[in-house]
Amino acid sequence: MSAEESTDVLVVGSGFGGAITAYHLAAGGARVVVLERGPWLEGKDFEHDFLLGSSYTRVFDFVAGDGMSVLSGNCVGGGSVVYFAALPRAPRFVFERHGSIGRRMWPAALSRDSLDPWYDRVAEAIPVRKQDWSDVTYAGGLWAAACHHAGRTANPVPSGVDNSLCTNCNWMMAGCRFDAKQSLLLNYLPGAVAHGAEVRPLHEVQRIERTDDGGYRVHYDHVDGVDYRVHTGSGTITAKIVVLAAGAGATPVILQRSEEGLGALPHAVGRYFSGNGERLNTAVVNEDRVREVLGLDRGDGRAYLANQIGKGPVVASWDRLDAALPEYERFSLEQLYFPPGLGTILAQAAGPAGSPSWFGVAKKEMLRRWQSWLTVFEMVEDDNEGVFGPPPPTGNAYRISQQMLGRGTLSYQPTANTKRAWALADAEVKDILERDGLATVTPWTNDVVGAYTVHPLSSCRMGDDPATSALDDRHELRGHPGIFVTDGSAVPGALTVNPAMTIAALAERAVPGIVEAARARGVQVTYGAPLPGSGTTGPMVRSAP
Amino acid sequence: MRSGDSDDRRSRTATLESFADTIVPGEKRTPDDRAIAGAATGGGAVAAGAVELLEQPAPGLAAGLDHYAAGLNAHAEAYAAEHGVDLETGLPAFVALPFEHRTALVARLTAPGHPEKDGWVLLALFCTMAFDTAPHMRTADALAAGHPGLATMGFAPPQADGLWRFGEFSYGRQLADLHPATTPSGSPA
Ligand SMILES: Cc1cc2nc3c(=O)[nH]c(=O)nc-3n(C[C@H](O)[C@H](O)[C@H](O)COP(=O)(O)OP(=O)(O)OC[C@H]3O[C@@H](n4cnc5c(N)ncnc54)[C@H](O)[C@@H]3O)c2cc1C
Numbered sequence: 001m002s003a004e005e006s007t008d009v010l011v012v013g014s015g016f017g018g019a020i021t022a023y024h025l026a027a028g029g030a031r032v033v034v035l036e037r038g039p040w041l042e043g044k045d046f047e048h049d050f051l052l053g054s055s056y057t058r059v060f061d062f063v064a065g066d067g068m069s070v071l072s073g074n075c076v077g078g079g080s081v082v083y084f085a086a087l088p089r090a091p092r093f094v095f096e097r098h099g100s101i102g103r104r105m106w107p108a109a110l111s112r113d114s115l116d117p118w119y120d121r122v123a124e125a126i127p128v129r130k131q132d133w134s135d136v137t138y139a140g141g142l143w144a145a146a147c148h149h150a151g152r153t154a155n156p157v158p159s160g161v162d163n164s165l166c167t168n169c170n171w172m173m174a175g176c177r178f179d180a181k182q183s184l185l186l187n188y189l190p191g192a193v194a195h196g197a198e199v200r201p202l203h204e205v206q207r208i209e210r211t212d213d214g215g216y217r218v219h220y221d222h223v224d225g226v227d228y229r230v231h232t233g234s235g236t237i238t239a240k241i242v243v244l245a246a247g248a249g250a251t252p253v254i255l256q257r258s259e260e261g262l263g264a265l266p267h268a269v270g271r272y273f274s275g276n277g278e279r280l281n282t283a284v285v286n287e288d289r290v291r292e293v294l295g296l297d298r299g300d301g302r303a304y305l306a307n308q309i310g311k312g313p314v315v316a317s318w319d320r321l322d323a324a325l326p327e328y329e330r331f332s333l334e335q336l337y338f339p340p341g342l343g344t345i346l347a348q349a350a351g352p353a354g355s356p357s358w359f360g361v362a363k364k365e366m367l368r369r370w371q372s373w374l375t376v377f378e379m380v381e382d383d384n385e386g387v388f389g390p391p392p393p394t395g396n397a398y399r400i401s402q403q404m405l406g407r408g409t410l411s412y413q414p415t416a417n418t419k420r421a422w423a424l425a426d427a428e429v430k431d432i433l434e435r436d437g438l439a440t441v442t443p444w445t446n447d448v449v450g451a452y453t454v455h456p457l458s459s460c461r462m463g464d465d466p467a468t469s470a471l472d473d474r475h476e477l478r479g480h481p482g483i484f485v486t487d488g489s490a491v492p493g494a495l496t497v498n499p500a501m502t503i504a505a506l507a508e509r510a511v512p513g514i515v516e517a518a519r520a521r522g523v524q525v526t527y528g529a530p531l532p533g534s535g536t537t538g539p540m541v542r543s544a545p
Numbered sequence: 546m547r548s549g550d551s552d553d554r555r556s557r558t559a560t561l562e563s564f565a566d567t568i569v570p571g572e573k574r575t576p577d578d579r580a581i582a583g584a585a586t587g588g589g590a591v592a593a594g595a596v597e598l599l600e601q602p603a604p605g606l607a608a609g610l611d612h613y614a615a616g617l618n619a620h621a622e623a624y625a626a627e628h629g630v631d632l633e634t635g636l637p638a639f640v641a642l643p644f645e646h647r648t649a650l651v652a653r654l655t656a657p658g659h660p661e662k663d664g665w666v667l668l669a670l671f672c673t674m675a676f677d678t679a680p681h682m683r684t685a686d687a688l689a690a691g692h693p694g695l696a697t698m699g700f701a702p703p704q705a706d707g708l709w710r711f712g713e714f715s716y717g718r719q720l721a722d723l724h725p726a727t728t729p730s731g732s733p734a
Contacts (some may be wrong), residue, residue: 050678051682052680057603057680090733091733119730141718144720145716152721154722155731167708167709168710169708296716299713310711310714318727340678340698345674359673360567360570361570363569367676367697368698371699402605
């Protein structure tokens with residue numbers, strides 16, 4: 001038997017929390033191994049295809065739970081490969097939220113001011129660009145014009161899309177074939193690889209145990225590249241530092257499964273999950289009214305008919321991000337695109353009462369007008385009411401399909417606060433879009449797969465109070481020195497805007513503390529490498545699986 | 546394959562077709578079509594390939610289809626008895642159920658609180674997807690073949706190289722005032 005493999009730092013997951021920490025630790029001289037459960041695709045691997053087994057289902061993960069379904073990435077680059085790259089910073093009031101605990105949820109060390117320098121770094125590395133009205137798609141323009149007509153403001157959202165390369169194909173959820181979307185495959189990850197980090201795709205971490213010398217042993221399975229239900233082998237690696245960044249739907253599950261080998265976990269592991277208060281509405285617009293009331297015309301006689309065209313969300317209305325409003329009444333409303341399939345099944349037809357809304361005759365009629373759909377994304381303040389049940393045997397779900405679809409253990413029963421916040425946001429969307437007969441608006445149903453989120457957060461959150469947080473303000477797991485959590489699960493609560501920028505800024509901010517902990521454990525590593533892209537990255541070389 | 550021609554298999558297919566047709570209804574293939582109720586014009590989930598999709602290995606439901614069909618027919622019999630609906634003999638019970646009753650039964654099976662909800666939602670999910678994404682085919686091929694779902698939705702075709710690009714995408718002008726508190730980075734304050 002060969003000696004057990006060891007490394008300085010073992011990173012679990014290659015999304016924002018994993019890629020950013022891996023980059024800095026590798027650039028600082030540490031030996032870094034990144035284990036990623038999904039495949040490694042890039043550029044030309046990303047297909048424009050809904051075929052099961054194409055890049056769309058290879059890189060995507062949909063886990064249905066009890067009252068909440070979670071959508072995320074399943075590939076090297078994590079959520080950044082499938083995301084829409086809308087990258088706003090969280091408003092100031094978010095950091096002052098009390099949520100369900102009656103006092104400030106965020107650690108005292110964190111505020112918008114203290115995070116802004118870290119946001120700046122991410123904005124430079126990705127890079128994040130302000131958007132101009134000429135970059136705004138028809139769907140975004142329609143939403144802006146409707147907001148304006150209703151006396152609201154609307155903003156182009158800062159974005160990680162390079163508009164000079166973008167074709168407005170709206171296939172971003174299958175990965176960007178044109179490298180227009182600046183995923184982590186184009187900045188932090190090639191930077192990490194250039195500095196010697198090893199990224200291993202199709203390696204799913206199952207559990208962690210403590211070793212006799214105070215380090216950790218990480219157990220993983222090899223996942224088949226086509227049928228993710230099949231595991232073809234397993235292995236272990238020991239490490240002095242473990243960075244957990246499997247995403248808020250997976251990190252707590254790995255920890256739950258590790259409790260035997262680690263010892264008691266903080267109470268907040270697998271609790272306080274937030275779906276970022278997400279909810280969607282579908283408007284079916286009246287093309288004539290769009291022309292008459294809003295004066296919109298594509299120049300070829302069509303007023304809109306452009307649901308399919310674009311690059312996800314580009315315009316948001318931030319009028320309700322008002323610090324003077326009480327908690328649970330603040331939200332943003334962002335225009336969005338979801339492709340058919342995931343983006344159509346939950347949309348409800350405005351049929352007669354008592355008739356089914358998400359399937360059947362009326363729904364088919366609604367689908368006939370699909371090019372006239374406008375999707376609006378609400379991000380409200382929810383109540384961190386999600387709780388994970390006992391972990392499944394492997395991964396974070398009982399996988400059903402070969403790829404993408406599984407059943408998880410998350411239970412989310414929205415509180416009165418969350419339901420009221422959704423109702424307020426629904427009413428606002430209706431007020432804006434049904435004005436003067438512009439559209440008919442219905443919310444997506446929560447009765448089919450529960451609520452749903454592409455923004456899982458808070459399931460292993462940081463805070464100052466050990467009773468309601470799993471991590472200290474340096475992202476270290478309480479009672480388990482050397483284990484850091486740097487993904488969305490560390491974020492204390494809903495952000496009222498898209499979260500990736502905040503997750504990334506927090507990961508940047510966590511790095512100096514992780515470097516310090518690594519040095520205390522004898523790892524030769526320094527902090528202070530320039531950001532990736534500043535001449536530090538070469539073309540990405542895929543390491544052997 | 547002999548089993549593929551068997552009565553059981555035909556009955557299973559008809560039952561699954563009736564379910565798919567309840568999710569996204571379509572027009573009858575022939576005047577005496579029983580599985581498809583003809584509740585809507587144009588092709589529905591069946592014509593879109595729902596059963597073909599369910600039978601593929603990728604969705605992960607193929608091994609359970611006998612069970613699904615048997616379950617649907619058992620529920621249909623119970624439903625018919627409950628509502629005093631006479632079911633024509635010689636047809637699987639779910640197929641024999643009139644369209645409005647199929648619809649009501651599926652609504653019941655997929656409603657919150659039904660003990661088998663997860664399974665029926667899963668079946669409905671793939672029937673919907675067969676119609677609106679044709680995930681059993683290359684999307685470009687599906688469009689070229691006039692796939693009824695994508696055609697109904699007006700999903701625009703790709704360019705000659707099979708990729709989608711939209712050269713015209715913007716109204717090209719400012720359409721709203723910016724929020725007054727927008728920060729220099731373009732984010733909310
Ligand atoms: C369709 C979609 C659109 C989105 N659009 C936006 C947007 O426009 N703006 C925005 O801010 N956010 C967006 N998001 C959300 C954003 O992608 C996430 O918030 C972000 O990626 C979370 O980062 P993370 O580090 O927490 O985890 P992730 O990015 O989810 O990374 C976790 C990684 O860990 C891997 N993993 C999981 N379990 C294991 C395991 N056991 N072993 C090894 N690896 C594992 C996963 O495969 C994944 O690659 C979107 C998400 C989706 C799904």
